[in-house]
Amino acid sequence: MSQQVIASTAVKARRLSAEEIVEIEHEMTLYPDKKAVGLEALKIVQKHQGWVSDESLLGIAKYLDIPAADLEGVATFFNLVYRQQVGKNVILFCDSVSCWIMGCEGIKSHIKDKLAIDYGETTEDGDFTLIPVPCLGDCDKAPVMMVGPDMHRNLTPEKIDSIIMDCKTIQD
């Protein structure tokens, strides 16, 4: 029923890729029911597509035969599931208490000036998305942030400049 309602908004389920299916099938061997695999499948699809589009979400729901509304409830609950397109490099910026004491606000302003984006925004060239994240658990090296899978510690404005430069160089 719920799928029909969403289908009426003209969004069609995307057929999952062979690679995505292989990985989802593997997860199905690790959990006793399909609902549990839903969150794993969202992460798998995001790994391959960069984010989870409506079409992808419907595709997962269809493949696992779980209600799309339930899966959407899960997808929007967890902050590392991206339901909007993100840039090539996602900056997870820690603004929790230790980083705040150590001056993360100044670092954030620097990023904001440098990339012309605020939280939740993506640069026009699609290179960077800036997202706040709860305490990254490296508080003795505050301020810290992640870019993609990598941690960056003891941040200074100069370090931010070189991190951004490195990301751009690697892409080119």
Add this chain to the structure above:
Amino acid sequence: MVTNPLTKNIDMSRPPLDIAAYEANDGYQSVHAIAKGLSPEDVLELVKGSGLKGRGGAGFPTGLKWSFVPRGDNSPKQKYLVVNADEMEPGTFKDRLLMEGDPHLMLEGMIIAAYTIQASKAYIFLRGEYTVSELVLRNAIKEAYEKGYLGKDILGTGFDFDIIMHTSAGRYICGEETALLNALEGKRANPRAKPPFPQVSGLWGKPTIVNNVETLCNLPGILTYGIDWYQGLGKGNDHGTKLFGVSGKVKTPGCWELPLGLPIRELLEGYAGGMQDGLELRGFLPGGGSTDFMLPEHLDITLDYDEIAKVGSRLATGTMIVLDDKTCPVGMVGNLMKFFAHESCGFCTPCRDGLPWVDQIFRDFENGEGSEKDLQILHDHVTYLGPGRTFCALAPGATAPLGSGLKYFKEDFEKHITEKRCSYRH
């Protein structure tokens, strides 16, 4: 004798020990001891006797927690062990060190815990952002399977045990054990009503023990070196060692394994080197963002669960966040309130609506728009969001720095109102 069982193999300047090197330093001895004839009941008695308390924050006795799991032929066949590796408490950075520094220690602890409660399956609920921990643990798990410490009929004991890695997709609330179980089942991570407790009805309705990383890392030492050794490690009322961290404007922030029972002064002024030049200590949260502030006058209190409780705070995660005299206490509490408001799961009304209200008031204070009435609303929320008023411990956790902050830094709140600005800003 070993005095630093949690970190004896850790040297972050090199990769963690591989399984052979780990074994060579008494590693997996406890599993061999089990294979030589320790029954699950024997292990349970050892862990109970050790006095180990959970290191995740609540400090509940580990052996007692395990003893609630139904045993015997009539108990459910499938039981689960779940590792709470979802470290996200503000200012807490100890489980990352243990997992990235010595992954086999946690795996060995997991085998001990699972054997005791007879769980054939475990999930490691790991923070998604801990990408290095994931790689290091996956490699260690592979090694442990190859050596026969995991899998079928471990060392001829007849005990089967599999470990599954689950990387989470965020949200602080997943650290609450029943919310964690919902997340693992692929649901929104809202906490569950208790009872039933997870020990009886947890993951997919089966008996489940959720233990913190550091708790599990205490177990190999207890089995390998014995209860007397373990109890000899502590300097005060509590037993064993613990990881203690200090962050904020101290000279040498860091994380150290120390015996429980040392004076706080030794941690702060000794290991962390004291305050940075030109700064004075104003106060500190002793065990992460959900603990009550303590003051410089409390420095001679010992790092014991009960001693810290006597002055109205909690040892909790043991990772201390230091407030200096040039940092605004109102701003610091406001930062924590923003965190808690953001991380509320939204399930129960006081937390969902109360925390954003508190957060907004702190923003007003920051902008010089705070009033006496606002201050009263903040005080009211310490009660309205306190223990027993909400569905889980998230909002009561937030009231710890809020209530103690209002009490200890009263003049700073007042000054924001009278001066209509934050005087700590330039």
